[in-house]
Amino acid sequence: MQLTIVLPTYNEAENLEKMVRALLALTIPCSVLVVDDNSPDGTGQIADRLCGEFPGRVKVLHRQGKEGLGKAYLAGFRQAIEDGAELIIQMDCDFSHQPKYVPEMVSAAEDADMVLASRFAPGGKVDETWAWWRKLLSWFANSVYVRLMLNTNLRDSTGGFRLWRRETLIGMDIQNRIHSNGYVFQVEMAYVALKLGYKIKEIPIYFPDREQGESKMSFYIQREAALRVLEVRRRHGHLRPEHRVIETPAMDQVKA
Ligand SMILES: Nc1nc2c(ncn2[C@@H]2O[C@H](COP(=O)(O)OP(=O)(O)OP(=O)(O)O)[C@@H](O)[C@H]2O)c(=O)[nH]1
Ligand SMILES: [Mg+2]
Numbered sequence: 001m002q003l004t005i006v007l008p009t010y011n012e013a014e015n016l017e018k019m020v021r022a023l024l025a026l027t028i029p030c031s032v033l034v035v036d037d038n039s040p041d042g043t044g045q046i047a048d049r050l051c052g053e054f055p056g057r058v059k060v061l062h063r064q065g066k067e068g069l070g071k072a073y074l075a076g077f078r079q080a081i082e083d084g085a086e087l088i089i090q091m092d093c094d095f096s097h098q099p100k101y102v103p104e105m106v107s108a109a110e111d112a113d114m115v116l117a118s119r120f121a122p123g124g125k126v127d128e129t130w131a132w133w134r135k136l137l138s139w140f141a142n143s144v145y146v147r148l149m150l151n152t153n154l155r156d157s158t159g160g161f162r163l164w165r166r167e168t169l170i171g172m173d174i175q176n177r178i179h180s181n182g183y184v185f186q187v188e189m190a191y192v193a194l195k196l197g198y199k200i201k202e203i204p205i206y207f208p209d210r211e212q213g214e215s216k217m218s219f220y221i222q223r224e225a226a227l228r229v230l231e232v233r234r235r236h237g238h239l240r241p242e243h244r245v246i247e248t249p250a251m252d253q254v255k256a
Contacts, residue, residue, distance in 0.1 A: 003030040004085035006076035008069055012093040013041040014212035020050050020058060022099040028106055034060040037067060070185030077169055088164045093208035097161040101205050105163040113168040113198035117161035123204030149229050150191050155188050158183045170200050171244035180203040184228040191232050197241035
C-alpha cells in the first residue's frame with residue numbers, strides 16, 4: 001500500500017526536519033508531501049533540502065502565500081492522489097501529532113475508510129499542562145457540541161490527525177464539496193464522510209502541545225468554529241451514500 005503523509009507547514013522551521021526524519025524512520029514505508037504556504041521563516045527551503053536528500057520519498061508543494069489549513073490540505077490531497085497514494089495521512093508538523101501512532105493507524109485502516117486519531121476516545125488524552133477550563137472547553141466542543149449538532153458519534157471531530165483511504169477522498173468529491181478552512185475544515189470533512197456512509201474508526205492518542213513555536217489558539221477561533229458547524233450541517237445534511245463519486249478511468253490513468 002502506497003502511503004503518503006501530507007504535512008502542511010507555516011513557520012515550522014524548527015520542527016520540519018525532525019518530523020520528516022521521524023516519519024521516514026518508521027518501520028512502515030511512507031513518503032512525505034510537505035505543503036508550505038511560503039513560510040517567512042524559511043520552512044520551504046528546508047523542505048527543498050530534504051527533497052534533495054530523500055529523492056522520491058520527500059516532495060514539496062510550494063504555495064504562494066498563507067491560505068489556511070483547509071486549502072493547503074485540499075491541494076496536498078489532490079497531489080497525493082495524482083501521485084498514486086492509496087493511503088493518505090494528514091498531520092500537523094509540530095509534534096502534537098506523534099509519528100509513533102502512524103503504524104497503528106495503518107493497521108486500523110484495514111477495516112475502515114478513515115481512521116481518526118482521537119484525543120477524546122476512551123484512552124486518549126490532551127496535554128497535562130492544559131488548564132482545567134481549556135480541557136473542559138475542548139472536550140465539550142468535540143464530545144458534546146459537535147456530536148449533538150451533527151448527530152454523529154465521533155468524539156474528536158476537530159482532530160486533525162487522520163488516515164484516509166484514497167477511495168474515500170475521491171468518493172467525497174472534496175475539491176467541490178469542502179469549503180471550510182481552519183478547525184471547521186476537519187469537521188466538514190468528517191461530516192461529509194459520515195453522511196456518505198464511510199466507516200470511521202477512532203483510536204485513542206495522547207496529544208501534547210506543540211514542541212516548538214508559538215501557539216495561535218484563541219477563544220475567538222473556537223467561537224467562530226462553533227458557529228460554522230451549523231453551516232456544515234445545512235450544506236451537507238442531505239448527503240447519502242448514493243452521492244459518492246466513483247474513481248473515473250481518467251483518474252486511473254493519472255494514477256498509472
Ligand atoms: N500550508 C499551511 N499550513 C498551515 C497553515 N496554518 C497552519 N498550518 C500548519 O498546520 C498545522 C497545524 O497548525 P497549528 O498552528 O499547529 O494549529 P493548532 O495545533 O491548532 O495550534 P497550536 O496551538 O499553534 O499548535 C501545522 O503544521 C502548521 O504549520 C496555513 O495557512 N498553510
Ligand atoms: Mg498544533
